[in-house]
Amino acid sequence: MAVCSIPKATLGRIPLYIQYLKKLPEENGEMISATKIARGLLLGEVQVRKDLALISGCGRPKIGYERTKLMQALEKRLGCNDITNAVLVGAGKLGRALLNYAGFEDFGIRILAGFDCDENALRTGENKPVLSIKDLEEYCRDNNVKIGIITVGQGSAPEVCDMLVSCGVKAIWNFAPCTLKVPHDVLLKQENLALSLAHLNSQMKIKK
Amino acid sequence: MAVCSIPKATLGRIPLYIQYLKKLPEENGEMISATKIARGLLLGEVQVRKDLALISGCGRPKIGYERTKLMQALEKRLGCNDITNAVLVGAGKLGRALLNYAGFEDFGIRILAGFDCDENALRTGENKPVLSIKDLEEYCRDNNVKIGIITVGQGSAPEVCDMLVSCGVKAIWNFAPCTLKVPHDVLLKQENLALSLAHLNSQMKIKK
Numbered sequence: 394m395a396v397c398s399i400p401k402a403t404l405g406r407i408p409l410y411i412q413y414l415k416k417l418p419e420e421n422g423e424m425i426s427a428t429k430i431a432r433g434l435l436l437g438e439v440q441v442r443k444d445l446a447l448i449s450g451c452g453r454p455k456i457g458y459e460r461t462k463l464m465q466a467l468e469k470r471l472g473c474n475d476i477t478n479a480v481l482v483g484a485g486k487l488g489r490a491l492l493n494y495a496g497f498e499d500f501g502i503r504i505l506a507g508f509d510c511d512e513n514a515l516r517t518g519e520n521k522p523v524l525s526i527k528d529l530e531e532y533c534r535d536n537n538v539k540i541g542i543i544t545v546g547q548g549s550a551p552e553v554c555d556m557l558v559s560c561g562v563k564a565i566w567n568f569a570p571c572t573l574k575v576p577h578d579v580l581l582k583q584e585n586l587a588l589s590l591a592h593l594n595s596q597m598k599i600k601k
Numbered sequence: 602m603a604v605c606s607i608p609k610a611t612l613g614r615i616p617l618y619i620q621y622l623k624k625l626p627e628e629n630g631e632m633i634s635a636t637k638i639a640r641g642l643l644l645g646e647v648q649v650r651k652d653l654a655l656i657s658g659c660g661r662p663k664i665g666y667e668r669t670k671l672m673q674a675l676e677k678r679l680g681c682n683d684i685t686n687a688v689l690v691g692a693g694k695l696g697r698a699l700l701n702y703a704g705f706e707d708f709g710i711r712i713l714a715g716f717d718c719d720e721n722a723l724r725t726g727e728n729k730p731v732l733s734i735k736d737l738e739e740y741c742r743d744n745n746v747k748i749g750i751i752t753v754g755q756g757s758a759p760e761v762c763d764m765l766v767s768c769g770v771k772a773i774w775n776f777a778p779c780t781l782k783v784p785h786d787v788l789l790k791q792e793n794l795a796l797s798l799a800h801l802n803s804q805m806k807i808k809k
Binding site (some may be wrong): 398399401404405454462470472477479485486487489490491493494496497498500501502539542563564566570580582584585586587588589590591592593594595596598 | 606607609612613626677679680685687693694695697698699702703705707708709710718720747748750771772774778788790792794795796797799800801802804805806
């Protein structure tokens with residue numbers, strides 16, 4: 394699949410477009426204009442045109458987009474037809490919050506299970522089990538896991554990161570407040586929730 | 602206090618600079634060069650110079666920065682001397698994870714308490730209590746709360762947002778996956794964890 398990079402903001406609007414198109418009544422017909430989509434979603438028309446051009450090419454002048462094709466293009470871009478499997482290590486409060494969050498599937502990502510070294514945290518038989526860290530490697534291999542999410546503390550994060558890399562994940566999403574090292578062929582995204590809040594705080598102080 | 606906007610990335614490095622300066626042995630003397638800071642933190646020298654210029658002005662050529670003054674400037678910019686109080690509404694897994702996360706204080710933000718409408722979720726007598734939503738307004742007024750964090754579900758988020766605004770908060774950090782409306786003098790930051798992961802996923806697919 395040839396995929397080129399699209400801006401994060403555009404990516405974030407794809408689920409909105411899909412939801413909007415899905416909810417449109419059948420009797421509205423097969424064609425839909427960017428103007429109508431923009432109005433329906435309270436977005437700027439230029440922005441909608443740019444987004445859709447990136448994802449599915451331009452609509453036909455005065456006619457618009459074919460709804461079915463547009464929806465297929467949007468879903469393809471989001472990877473809905475090509476689910477990526479993820480696991481999470483560290484089943485504390487944040488870990489369990491992420492494990493139970495349903496919103497990832499809208500973006501074509503499925504967190505299959507959590508892992509922990511604390512025997513008391515383990516839960517099997519549930520929709521999203523929490524398994525022993527000892528089973529991580531076998532599980533990742535058996536389930537074609539491509540993304541590892543780190544929600545352990547700072548102290549254990551480097552070790553967990555190395556484990557995930559050796560289990561074959563190709564991307565790591567790290568919530569621990571520390572710098573991790575990964576091989577060149579593995580992507581690393583550092584999440585810093587404190588920083589997001591700090592940025593909001595500094596904007597608020599400027600506005601005051 | 603006159604504050605001008607600095608990039609989020611620079612803001613994110615301020616705690617690193619402060620930590621580094623704090624850990625420096627006394628015998629190293631009062632002056633410190635940008636080169637040395639850059640080496641110590643594995644950052645680019647140009648980046649360090651730019652960051653520090655934004656925060657505290659330029660160092661003296663061949664001599665560097667006065668450590669104490671630099672640290673004061675960094676801490677002032679981060680708002681460490683001017684703590685902002687925050688509360689959180691929705692004491693589910695994510696809410697409690699944020700409530701217990703110590704990292705916010707490094708950025709001059711203190712989450713004082715959580716609020717919930719579920720009687721079973723309430724906890725008093727703890728360091729960070731979970732209180733009844735009925736007490737939100739009085740608590741915000743008594744504690745000069747400026748930031749409200751929303752970790753309830755999508756259904757309750759608009760109502761909680763209105764409550765926080767009427768309690769006088771000046772910034773809202775929303776984790777619920779929905780669009781909120783706030784008055785012009787209130788800042789709104791929409792957090793979308795699924796989107797962060799989706800972006801990582803799309804980068805990974807491009808790289809493949």
